[in-house]
Structures are given as structure tokens and as C-alpha cells.
Amino acid sequence: MASPPWHTEIALGLTQFYTKLAQAPYLSPDSIQHPPPEGWSDEELDVEGLRNIVHRSDAVVNLLRHLPYLKPVEAGPQTGQWCIFPKTKAIRYLRDHSSLQQKDLEGLYELVNLLPDMVSLTHPAGEYTHYGPQWWLVDCKTGRITKYAGPPRGEALAEEFEAEWKKAPTYAPVDFFQEVTTMLGKDYYPVPGLVDGIEADFCTPDRRESTMMYQIYMLAGWQHGRGPGPYFDREKCRKDLEAFLRDQKERESRKRKAEIARHERRTRPTQTNDPATYPDGYDRDVKLLGFNERVVDLLRHLPYLDVDESHEDNCWSVNGRSEPQCYLEDNPMLNEELSAGKATPENLYANGLFPFPEKMPEGLVPITGREDGEWWIIDTNAGTVIVYDGGNKQVADAPDDKPWLWVRPCPAGPFFDALVNSLHSLDLVPLPRPDTEIAECYPEVWGVVREEGEGDDEDDPGPEVEEAREIYRVYGWPDVAKFRRQECYDALVELRTNLLEDGEGGYGPA
Known part of the structure; x- marks a missing residue:
């Protein structure tokens, strides 16, 4: 009996998807196992597991006979099936290293309880985020593919899982694989x-290193949204990724050591206005950054x-996605490993300590910042604050190589007064992190700082912000004497948790 045409469409689409993964420095082309022309035999396909473990129909088995599969990962301690999408692993239905024989397979309950003519090409791998895991569910009666993003629910929430995936969008195979293949190297970069210690993964837009991953791929010749260009250097991309990952691991190690030291010693100054309370070597460290005596003071x-x-970055948000810079000795960047050779503007910029790769004039010092956020730069000579982010447009006559001149400075006093007033008026709304195990969900500050003369509805970030403002008001803000802080905190956590569960994001509109 001839196979329906959508069998070929799924096999071809999955092959093209795996091929693009192999073109990136992720998996080897040899990792793809292609079916023989007659399809996988009963000895090669895990027919027993399909029949007895997940109870699939003949229609499912016939489809799976003609699909490509990935050899299991075998890289040191990293063994098992490949991640092929964020928090998502491919299911291997071949008898050799079959996923169905894997102990504690995530999502097994859901796989067993799908309709007999349904089969999933993927299963969950790790905590649920906005980008995964994804279930690629094939209906072997209609040939349609359902793409459902959600965690496994288990027996207790089986009805909820079924109701949710049935509401997810369905695609013709050609459209489905065109969409997910385009996302590789556009929305998600294979890592x-x-x-050692860093497993194969996908960099998603919410991760801090996403910009660096994009640059590494592009500089090696990858074409954004399309794939490897004619001059794509796969080996260069691989080496640059390895160097970046090693540096990232080293920085994380330094950060952990610094945090351990902080909690063991607690050497913070007891009075911020007493220079004697700062440790020996403090002047040396900050002066290596190029700061003069006025800045150090x-x-x-x-x-x-x-x-x-409460989260993996250990930093507070102070406005939007900006984080305060710390110039105490337990900052991993300010330790005994800091040297004049490492404290160049380019290195400090690459490590997120400075906003520019160019050398700043004496007297400028960033006090907040983040690669994808807003930088507050104090000009100690003029007593002003420069508010800079990557979206700033160059003002007329400002030199190309002096981006600190691209924006108009603000007098320091009025600038910080406006910040405080924005907190009282709830133009800026601080929110705690939601009640979730998702590490990427941070405490945040939503809203905008309004400049004099702006209307109430200008640049309003959305209804979620107004809902958060109302919670503050209900619990007594801005009357500090009457403000019920803990009750407000609990209500804000519940708000962000509900937004996350409703799919509206754990990140604020700031």
C-alpha cells in the first residue's frame, strides 16, 4: 500500500531541519541516520516499544519507518538524545538507544495517552520557559502537525494537557518545517x-548572551534568518563559540567565588561616607579601570x-533592564586577577562593565548598565548624568567615536529627584519575581520616567503596568506610614505569576 504524500513531506522537512542543525557547529552530519528506501525494518525500528509502551497504531508505525533519526549524544558526560529546539529533545524511535526505553523519560505519560493515531516527534527537556519545551504532534489520520508549547502535566492534569494541545495551531507539514527551520539561526542559535559542564543548548532572545551569539554566527558568515552563507566558516564559528563559553564559565566561577566570599566575610562598609572602611587594594582596583581621583572619591x-x-544573575533591576554597577572588592571584575592588560576599554566593554569599547574621557563613570539595557553615566566634572542605551540616535555634529556625546546630559540632582518622584507616582513600578523555578524571570521595574511636559498616556507600557499600580494603591502606596508592604509584595508576586502562566510573559513591558 502506497504511503500518503504527507509522509514524504514530513520526512523531507525533518531531514532539512536536521541538516541545518548539522550545518551549524552543533551536531555532525554523520549524526543524522537516514532511512533505507524501503524504510526501517522491524529489527531496526522499536516496534515493540511503540506497540507495548505507548500503544501506537499501524498508521504511526508506518510513518516512523520513513523518518530520519539522530544518533544519541556521546560527548563525555553528555549522553542521551539531542536537544533540537529550546528545552526540547528529539524522540528516537529506532531500537538502538530508543527513547522509549529511556528511564524517567520526560513526557512519557502524555505520549502514552495521546490518541493511538497521534505521535510526537519531540519530548520536553528541562524547565518550562516562554520558548519551550515544544511538542511536535503528528496526526497520522490527517497528516497535520500540531505545535504545542507547554510542560508535561502528568496524570493529575491530563485533561488540562489534552485541552491545551488541542487548542494549539496545526500546520501542513511543509509549512510547519519551513517555520521551525527558519527559526534556527534567526530566533534561536544552537550552542x-x-x-565541560555546559550542555548543548539553544540561545533564546531573553538570554543575556543572545547578542554575542548572534555576532559570533554572523562574523563567521551565517546569514540571519537563512542559514550558512556561501562563505560560512563552520570551524571559526565553533572555535569562537568555544572561546566564549570558556570565558563565560570562568566569569561564572569568579562570580560564585565572590559571592561565597561575600557571605563568609561580609566586608561591606558600615558607613558609605567613610573611606577608611573600604579594603586595602580598593584604590588600585578602581584606578586600573582608568578612573581619576574625583571618580574614586x-x-x-x-x-x-x-x-x-532569587535568580541566577544575582543583580537587581533599577530601571527597565538596567542593573547597578558594583565597585566593591567582591565584584568578580575587581579582584586579584584584574590587571592593566585586562582592564582595557575593549575588554571592560566585552565583559559588560563599560558601555563603550572606546576610552571614555576622565571623569566619566557608569553606575548602572547592561548590554541590552540603559546606562547611567556620571560626569563628575560637570555634575551631570548621561543616560545612554544602544538605541540612542547620534545627535548632529557628535563624533562617531564618542557615543557619550550622542545624548543630552541631565543635571544629577534633578535626574535623581525625577527617579524618586517616578517611584512615588508609580510611573516606575518595582515588581518582585514571579513564583516560578524559571531562572530567567527577574525582579523588574516596569514603566517609564516621565519628563516634564509629557502627557499621562504617552509611552504607557500597557494594562499590566496599570494593574500593578492599582495593587500598590490598594495597599496604601505612596503613604509609607500606611503602606502594607508584605501584602503588596504577595499580591505583586501573584500578578506576575498569573501573567507568566497565561503566556503574557514573566518580563515586564519596560
Whole structure:
């Protein structure tokens, strides 16, 4: 009996998807196992598992006989099936290393309880995020593919899982694979497991290193949204990724050591205006950054925030996605490994400590910033604040190589007064992180700082912000004497958790 045409469409689409993964420095082309012309035999396909474990129909078995599969990962301690999408692994239905024989297979309950003519090409791998895991569910009666993003629910929530995936969009095979294949190297960049302790993964837009991954791929000749260009250097891309991952691992190690030291010693100054309380070597460290005495004196008198231990970055958001810079000795960048050779503007920029790769004039010092956020740069000579982000447009006559001149500076006093007033008026709305295990969900500050003369509805980020503002007001804000802080905190956590579960994001509109 001839196979329906959509069998060929699924096999071809999956082959093209795997081929693009192999073109990136992720998996090897040899990792793809193509079916023989007659299809996988009963000895090669895990027919027993399909029949007895997940109870699939003949229609499912016939489809799976003609699909390509990936050889299992065998890279040191990293074994098992390949991740082929964020938080998503391919299911291997061949008898050799069959996924169905894997102990504690995530999503097995859902796979067993699909309709007999349904089969999933993927299964969950890791915590649920906005980008995965994804279930690629093939209906072997209609040939349609359902793409459902959600975690496994288990027996207790089986009805909820079924109701949700049935509402997910369905595609013709050609359209489905065109969409997911285009996402590779456009929305999601494959990150190979090149460094011990860092498993193969996908870089998603919410991750801090997404810009760097994009640059590594593009500089090697990858064409955004299309794939490897005619001059794509796969080996260069692989080496650059490995160097970046090693550097990232080293920085994470330094950060962990610094946090351990912080909690063991607690050497923070007891008075921020007493230079004697700062440790020996402090002047040496900050002066290596190119700061003059005026800047050092300012940094000695600034307060600093302790680490936020509720998420992986350990940093607080102070406005949008900006984080405060810390110039205390337990900053991993300010330790005994800092040297004049490492403290170049280019290196400091690459490590997220400075906003520009160019050398800044004496007297400028960033006090907040982040690669994809807003930088507050103090000009200690003029007593002003420069608010800079990557979206700033160059003003007329400003030199190309002096981006700190691209924006109009603000007098420091009025600038910080406006920030405080924005918190009182709830133009800026601080929110705690949602009740979730998702590491990427941070405490955030939603809203905008309104400049004098702006209307109430200008640049309003959306209804979620107004809902958060109303929670503050209900619990007494801005009357600090009457403000019920803990109740407000609990209500805001519930708000963000509900938004996350409703698919509206754990990130604020800021």
C-alpha cells in the first residue's frame, strides 16, 4: 500500500531541519541516520516499544519507518538524545538507544495517552520557559502537525494537557518545517556542548548572551534568518563559540567565588561616607579601570546593593533592564586577577562593565548598565548624568567615536529627584519575581520616567503596568506610614505569576 504524500513531506522537512542543525557547529552530519528506501525494518525500528509502551497504531508505525533519526549524544558526560529546539529533545524511535526505553523519560505519560493515531516527534527537556519545551504532534489520520508549547502535566492534569494541545495551531507539514527551520539561526542559535559542564543548548532572545551569539554566527558568515552563507566558516564559528563559553564559565566561577566570599566575610562598609572602611587594594582596583581621583572619591561615597539571590544573575533591576554597577572588592571584575592588560576599554566593554569599547574621557563613570539595557553615566566634572542605551540616535555634529556625546546630559540632582518622584507616582513600578523555578524571570521595574511636559498616556507600557499600580494603591502606596508592604509584595508576586502562566510573559513591558 502506497504511503500518503504527507509522509514524504514530513520526512523531507525533518531531514532539512536536521541538516541545518548539522550545518551549524552543533551536531555532525554523520549524526543524522537516514532511512533505507524501503524504510526501517522491524529489527531496526522499536516496534515493540511503540506497540507495548505507548500503544501506537499501524498508521504511526508506518510513518516512523520513513523518518530520519539522530544518533544519541556521546560527548563525555553528555549522553542521551539531542536537544533540537529550546528545552526540547528529539524522540528516537529506532531500537538502538530508543527513547522509549529511556528511564524517567520526560513526557512519557502524555505520549502514552495521546490518541493511538497521534505521535510526537519531540519530548520536553528541562524547565518550562516562554520558548519551550515544544511538542511536535503528528496526526497520522490527517497528516497535520500540531505545535504545542507547554510542560508535561502528568496524570493529575491530563485533561488540562489534552485541552491545551488541542487548542494549539496545526500546520501542513511543509509549512510547519519551513517555520521551525527558519527559526534556527534567526530566533534561536544552537550552542554546542564544547565545554565541560555546559550542555548543548539553544540561545533564546531573553538570554543575556543572545547578542554575542548572534555576532559570533554572523562574523563567521551565517546569514540571519537563512542559514550558512556561501562563505560560512563552520570551524571559526565553533572555535569562537568555544572561546566564549570558556570565558563565560570562568566569569561564572569568579562570580560564585565572590559571592561565597561575600557571605563568609561580609566586608561591606558600615558607613558609605567613610573611606577608611573600604579594603586595602580598593584604590588600585578602581584606578586600573582608568578612573581619576574625583571618580574614586565619588565611588567611595556611593551605596551599593547586596546581591539578589532569587535568580541566577544575582543583580537587581533599577530601571527597565538596567542593573547597578558594583565597585566593591567582591565584584568578580575587581579582584586579584584584574590587571592593566585586562582592564582595557575593549575588554571592560566585552565583559559588560563599560558601555563603550572606546576610552571614555576622565571623569566619566557608569553606575548602572547592561548590554541590552540603559546606562547611567556620571560626569563628575560637570555634575551631570548621561543616560545612554544602544538605541540612542547620534545627535548632529557628535563624533562617531564618542557615543557619550550622542545624548543630552541631565543635571544629577534633578535626574535623581525625577527617579524618586517616578517611584512615588508609580510611573516606575518595582515588581518582585514571579513564583516560578524559571531562572530567567527577574525582579523588574516596569514603566517609564516621565519628563516634564509629557502627557499621562504617552509611552504607557500597557494594562499590566496599570494593574500593578492599582495593587500598590490598594495597599496604601505612596503613604509609607500606611503602606502594607508584605501584602503588596504577595499580591505583586501573584500578578506576575498569573501573567507568566497565561503566556503574557514573566518580563515586564519596560
